[in-house]
Amino acid sequence: MVRPDVQTIWGWLDEVPDPEIPVISVVDLGIIRDVAWDGDTLEVAITPTYSGCPATSIINLDVETALRDRGLDNVRLKQQLSPPWTTDWLSAKGAAKLENYGIAPPSPAGGPSKCPRCGSGDVERVSQFGSTPCKAHWRCLSCLEPFDYFKCI
Amino acid sequence: MSAALFETLLRLGDNTLVLGHRVSEWCGKAPVLEEDIALANTALDLIGQTQMWLSYAAEVEGAGRSADDLAMLRDVWDFRNILMVERPNLDFGHTMMRQFLFDAYHRALLSGLAGSGDPRVAEIAAKAVKEATYHLDRSAETVIALGDGTEVSHAKMQTALDLLWPYTGEMFHSDEADAEMVAAGVIPDPEGLRPAWMDTVTATMAEATLTLPDSNFAHKGGRTGKQHTEHLGHMLTQMQWLQRAYPDATW
Ligand SMILES: [Zn+2]
Numbered sequence: 117m118v119r120p121d122v123q124t125i126w127g128w129l130d131e132v133p134d135p136e137i138p139v140i141s142v143v144d145l146g147i148i149r150d151v152a153w154d155g156d157t158l159e160v161a162i163t164p165t166y167s168g169c170p171a172t173s174i175i176n177l178d179v180e181t182a183l184r185d186r187g188l189d190n191v192r193l194k195q196q197l198s199p200p201w202t203t204d205w206l207s208a209k210g211a212a213k214l215e216n217y218g219i220a221p222p223s224p225a226g227g228p229s230k231c232p233r234c235g236s237g238d239v240e241r242v243s244q245f246g247s248t249p250c251k252a253h254w255r256c257l258s259c260l261e262p263f264d265y266f267k268c269i
Numbered sequence: 270m271s272a273a274l275f276e277t278l279l280r281l282g283d284n285t286l287v288l289g290h291r292v293s294e295w296c297g298k299a300p301v302l303e304e305d306i307a308l309a310n311t312a313l314d315l316i317g318q319t320q321m322w323l324s325y326a327a328e329v330e331g332a333g334r335s336a337d338d339l340a341m342l343r344d345v346w347d348f349r350n351i352l353m354v355e356r357p358n359l360d361f362g363h364t365m366m367r368q369f370l371f372d373a374y375h376r377a378l379l380s381g382l383a384g385s386g387d388p389r390v391a392e393i394a395a396k397a398v399k400e401a402t403y404h405l406d407r408s409a410e411t412v413i414a415l416g417d418g419t420e421v422s423h424a425k426m427q428t429a430l431d432l433l434w435p436y437t438g439e440m441f442h443s444d445e446a447d448a449e450m451v452a453a454g455v456i457p458d459p460e461g462l463r464p465a466w467m468d469t470v471t472a473t474m475a476e477a478t479l480t481l482p483d484s485n486f487a488h489k490g491g492r493t494g495k496q497h498t499e500h501l502g503h504m505l506t507q508m509q510w511l512q513r514a515y516p517d518a519t520w
Contacts, residue, residue, distance in 0.1 A: 167396060168310075168317025197321070198392035200399060243303035244407050245310045253303065269399050 122151050125158065125183070132182045135174045136248050139217040142175055146205025149196045158188055161196040166249040166269075203268045220254065220265040228265045231256035241265075273449040274387070275329050276349065277456060279339070280492050281382075282322030283350035286340055287501070288371060289315030290508050291358055300361050307407060311368070314400040321393045341512035345502045352491040353436035355501040359429070362415055362422065366429035369408035373469040374440045374462065376401040381457030390455060409473045416477025427479050438487025440466070 130143040150161035164172050176193050183191045203222040211221035220228030230237050236258035246253040251264040293312035299305035323336035358364045379401050382394035416426040443459040450456040490496030
């Protein structure tokens with residue numbers, strides 16, 4: 117079998133959606149830490165977002181399925197804890213897609229700079245926790261819509 | 270295997286397991302939806318951390334047990350969590366006060382462990398301390414809001430603090446296993462964590478207009494396994510029920 121080059125494989129993984137926020141890929145999320153050939157086996161290192169993220173096992177399954185669908189049979193997934201995942205690894209493309217989707221992307225200021233729906237800067241936090249571990253619940257005081265903020269960690 | 274390292278990993282993993290289970294008991298019945306979600310997410314983080322600690326514990330033990338076996342098939346006397354985390358939730362105020370007292374300790378402990386000479390301990394702690402930090406932000410905020418709230422909420426928070434205070438001393442207690450791990454550079458000295466914890470607690474309680482009890486009495490026996498409270502056994506009948514009734518069940 118011809119081993120596809122690593123760049124091609126990164127491209128394939130960039131088509132695997134995050135199960136909870138399907139507009140971004142697992143590559144956009146920054147959780148794929150390494151893709152490398154070890155002889156005939158492809159090794160993919162994945163880091164969890166949050167320790168208790170229930171999507172972790174689904175992500176592993178989706179990555180493995182996507183690679184098998186491309187004809188790769190020898191795939192080994194390994195969990196890599198260090199260095200711990202940070203929202204700094206979210207790609208610029210991913211951040212733009214998040215905002216488009218209605219989720220305010222992480223911001224170093226510790227809160228969203230503007231409402232992802234109407235663009236108003238008049239926003240307030242409702243709760244530090246939102247619909248998933250990685251998001252907080254905010255609301256816009258201009259358009260009055262609630263929205264998720266992808267919090268920094 | 271290193272008996273002291275195994276003991277240490279059980280202490281870390283059992284604290285997060287038992288507290289994680291307690292916090293998850295709020296799922297579906299917290300006072301408001303936001304709190305329900307926040308508590309469930311906190312529980313998830315704690316259970317996720319448990320998975321990492323107990324997986325490593327199982328490897329160190331080398332007896333063919335898995336993290337799941339350790340969590341679901343041990344009995345009360347083999348658990349090494351501090352007594353405070355096995356206490357029943359009581360009301361929401363008591364749950365959040367316990368969370369705050371634990372989070373302040375947990376952040377100090379994990380910050381120290383992130384510099385551990387055992388690389389596996391260090392990487393788990395570096396991951397978990399990020400979560401402990403925002404757990405602490407939230408529990409401190411809630412304790413302040415309720416303490417410095419209405420007459421009723423203030424009284425409930427003071428009662429919770431008075432009830433929990435004698436359970437805090439155990440966090441800083443140590444024995445031979447700790448001494449061995451401190452000497453090996455694996456863990457920070459438990460007593461050395463007290464000043465940072467006390468600073469956080471004093472500042473938060475002042476803002477919450479709550480009075481720190483003037484007593485050093487400490488209930489002990491959880492982290493050594495010598496004497497758990499009756500509450501842990503009751504909790505395990507719920508938590509371990511499925512694996513006890515249907516051994517090795519998977520789905
Ligand atoms: Zn808006």
